[in-house]
Amino acid sequence: MNETRRALLAELMSGPVAGPELAERLEVSRAAIWKQVEALRDEGFGVESTDDGYVVATVPEFGAAAVEYGLGAPYTVEYHDTVGSTNDRGRELATAGERDVVVLADEQTGSRGRLRRAWSAPSGGVWLSVVFQPDCPPAHAPIYTLAAAVATARAAREAGVDASIKWPNDVIVSAANDGSSDPSDGVLVDADAPRGGRKLAGILTEMQGEADRVSWLLVGVGVNANVDADALPPGATSVRAEAGDVERRLFVQRLLEEFHDLRDAPEAVLDAWREHADTLGRRVRIETATETIEGEAVDVAFPGALVVRTDDGTRTVHAGDCEHLRPA
Structure with a gap:
């Protein structure tokens, strides 16, 4: 979205405003205002002309302009219907000097998790990467992975999911959260559910830096949002x-706002x-x-x-694959 269109949307957030x-x-x-209003309509915004001026009546379901409209965090959004990997695209933008930009996609065709494991990312999910430059040495970068996990868990809870965090980088729905328990308690558990809960979201952080400072940090978040269960791996x-x-x-707005605050x-x-940890x-x-x-596990x-x-x-x-075990 160009700067004039972004500024126009910001002005329209407060209510009807006349063209002049x-x-x-x-x-x-x-004429430029009219042109940008038409462009917003082409992007799916319901911009109506009233006696008091232009007013936004409806907002598109998804996309760059839709997320930026009303977003309480200073990010520019680049949206793709389909992309190989938002992290790959984010790395390109970071290398080109872009900062405080979010790459967002409806679907990823080449996504991956930690240790380059495959990650299913079908249409309907929330697949995004945040490019920014924190004021910290590279050794402190892992704190932002934790921040992204908290932001994702909070957004999921607002959506009605009893989400929690599995160290180091997964947001899950655990057996303890859904009322199931060990068969020895007389209650059956899902045989396909892994120890440590059902995975809702994952986070993958990449970084480039020098000895004393981070040049750029890339935090990728993948959330199984509006995705059918049969489209997901076991x-x-x-x-x-x-x-x-x-x-x-x-959902994306809340996630980005929470992440920016943290x-x-x-x-x-x-x-x-700690508050959200499973x-x-x-x-x-x-x-x-x-x-x-x-x-x-006693602390972080x-x-x-x-x-x-x-x-x-x-x-x-400091790093490793974590498995939750049944009590001894």
């Missing part, structure tokens, strides 16, 4: 399956993560690059390490 007044405020011609779930369809425009207050991220208090098995660590430490109490003492784990 819009032209004066934006310092453009009345062990996954969606907002649709848990709570019905969500208005994706509003991005500006990294000192608050750990407490927010991993803390559980027995876990973590596979790192060099060893297997098993014990009780800056900038995102998991603190595990083992038989041999307390360990602080």
Whole structure:
């Protein structure tokens, strides 16, 4: 969306505004205002001409302009109906010097998760990547993965899903949240549900930096939003399956607003993560690059390490694959 159109939408948010007044405020011609109004209509906005001026009556369901309209965070949105990977596109924009931009797609055809694992990203989901430059050294970058997990969990909860966070980068609906339990308790569990819950969303963070500063950070978030359960791999779930369809425009806005607030207050991220964590208090098995660590997850430490109490003492784990285990 060009700057004039973006400024026009911002003016129309407060209510009807006459064409001559819009032209004066934006310092453009009345013909330019008319042209941008027509462009908004072509993008799906219901812009009506009333006696009091132009007014936005309806907003499109999804897309760049739809998300930017009313967004309470300073991001520019680039939208694609289909893209290979929002992270790949985000990396291109980051390398070109773009910052505070969100790449958003309805569908991804070449998405991936941690360790380059395949990730199903069909139409109807929320697939996005945020490109920005935090004022921190590279060692602190993991805090933004935690921030994105909190923002995603909060948006999912507002949509009616009892979402929680599995360390290090998954948002899940756990067995504890959906009322199921171990068969020994007399209640059947979903045999296909993985230990650690059904995966609702995943986060993949990439970075480029120097020794003392981050040049750019890319946080990719993939949410199974309005996706049928049979379109997902085993062990996954969606907002649709848990709570019905969500208005994706509003979901993305809430996610981005929450993330931006946490991005500006990294000192608050750990407490927010603890509040939404499913991993803390559980027995876990973590596979790192060099060893297997098993014990009780007792805390999270800056900038995102998991603190595990083992038989041999307390360990602080900075990276690894985490599995939730049944109580001993």
